[in-house]
Structures are given as C-alpha cells and as structure tokens.
Amino acid sequence: MVALVRPDMLWLPAYRAALAQGWSPDNLRPAAAGELLAASAADPADFLVGLDDPAPEGRTVTLPDGSRVPRLPSLSRWIIADGFVGQISLRWQPGGDALPPYVLGHIGYGVVPWARRRGHAGAALGLILPEARAQGLTRVELTTEPDNIGSIRVIEKNGGRLVERFTRGPQYGQTPALRFVIAL
Ligand SMILES: CC(C)(COP(=O)(O)OP(=O)(O)OC[C@H]1O[C@@H](n2cnc3c(N)ncnc32)[C@H](O)[C@@H]1OP(=O)(O)O)[C@@H](O)C(=O)NCCC(=O)NCCS
Numbered sequence: 001m002v003a004l005v006r007p008d009m010l011w012l013p014a015y016r017a018a019l020a021q022g023w024s025p026d027n028l029r030p031a032a033a034g035e036l037l038a039a040s041a042a043d044p045a046d047f048l049v050g051l052d053d054p055a056p057e058g059r060t061v062t063l064p065d066g067s068r069v070p071r072l073p074s075l076s077r078w079i080i081a082d083g084f085v086g087q088i089s090l091r092w093q094p095g096g097d098a099l100p101p102y103v104l105g106h107i108g109y110g111v112v113p114w115a116r117r118r119g120h121a122g123a124a125l126g127l128i129l130p131e132a133r134a135q136g137l138t139r140v141e142l143t144t145e146p147d148n149i150g151s152i153r154v155i156e157k158n159g160g161r162l163v164e165r166f167t168r169g170p171q172y173g174q175t176p177a178l179r180f181v182i183a184l
Helices: 012-020 033-041 043-049 121-133 149-157
Strands: 003-005 061-062 068-070 073-082 085-089 105-110 139-144 159-169 176-184
Touching: 003 121, 012 033, 012 085, 033 043, 073 121, 085 121, 105 121, 105 139, 121 149, 139 149, 149 176
Parallel strands: none
Antiparallel strands: 003 073, 061 068, 073 085, 085 105, 139 176, 159 176
C-alpha cells in the first residue's frame, strides 16, 4: 500500500535519515542531499513549507550547472509504503501546460535504493496525476535518461507515450534525454 503525504514533522526524521544515507531526491544533482540536510536542520518548519510551494514569489532553484532560475509553483509529496521510501514532485506554470525550456518536465521522482523494484514509483506517479489535473493541467511532460529503464517503465505503466528524443540545454550539460507525455 503506497500513500503520498504532504511533507510534515512526523516524516521529517525518516526523510533526513534517507538523505544522510546518501539518497538525493534530485537525481541530476546528487550534491543537493547535503544542502537539503542543512536546510531541514536549520529551520525545519520553513523547510517543510518550501516543499509545498504553489506561490514561490521570487524564489529561485539551482540547476546542475549552478545557475539559478525562477522557481515555478510546485508541490512535493513524500512516498510512504513500508516507511519513508521516496519523493515525487509536481511543478507547473499557471495558465497552461507549457513549461519554460529550463524545466525538465512537470513531474520528478526518486525512490530510496533499498526500496526499489517494489512498485512504489509506479504507484506514486499514478497518485500524483489527480493533483496535476487539479492544478488545471491537461497533460504532463516527463523526461528521463535514455537508459533509465526503470523510470521509462514507471511512465509507460501510467499511460505515458514517448514524444521525442532531445538534447537538454547547456544548464544540464547538453545531454541526451527522452520526453514522454501523459494525457490527463
Ligand atoms: C526510477 C525509479 C524511480 C524507479 O522506482 P521503483 O520504485 O523501483 O519503480 P517501480 O518498482 O514502480 O518499477 C516500475 C517498473 O519498472 C521496472 N523497473 C524498475 N527499476 C528497474 C530497473 N532498474 N531495470 C529494469 N526495470 C526496472 C519494474 O520491474 C517495474 O516493472 P513491472 O511493473 O513491469 O514489473 C528508481 O529506480 C529511482 O529512484 N532511480 C533514481 C532516480 C531516478 O532515476 N528518478 C527518475 C528520474 S526521470
């Protein structure tokens, strides 16, 4: 049984324990784990608010090349199965399905290494799609590494279809990627 929970004080210690073991919810920027550990220790309440951020008002995010760009409205949910097993996040641009070129998809997710291959990511993606619909989206884009078989299966199991192979922008080292779309 998989559930998505809004990040809260109850699950914060388990989330921090996963970070301390080297897991990072940002698979393109593993160094984020240390930053997240520091931020969640410095001001836990503010940290939790930042994970549920539909109105970011001037806040920024850091891309893999270190550049900072405006943060889109977003929300993150912790994936709970047999304890904390990962995180899934949704971001969107108000008023439509389009995304700025520096945003690699509406949805990103990661499962801790010790709980993979048990269906958690597939279930979590299915559970967040109604939240995307509730934000007014009619389709969501997801991008993966071309060889990320697990992630590709997760997307396909949730109705995703491959729309293109493309090259990520310079902020991401111009690496190849696949773009999928799930119609809502
Ligand atoms: C990709 C990832 C999220 C998958 O999480 P998961 O909980 O293990 O995925 P699931 O158990 O829901 O797997 C869904 C399907 O993919 C398959 N799968 C998962 N990982 C796989 C792998 N490494 N190789 C082959 N198949 C894999 C599963 O067998 C399952 O297929 P099935 O339903 O036909 O049996 C996880 O490996 C991860 O966190 N990786 C690092 C971060 C990442 O890549 N995030 C995605 C960025 S786009």
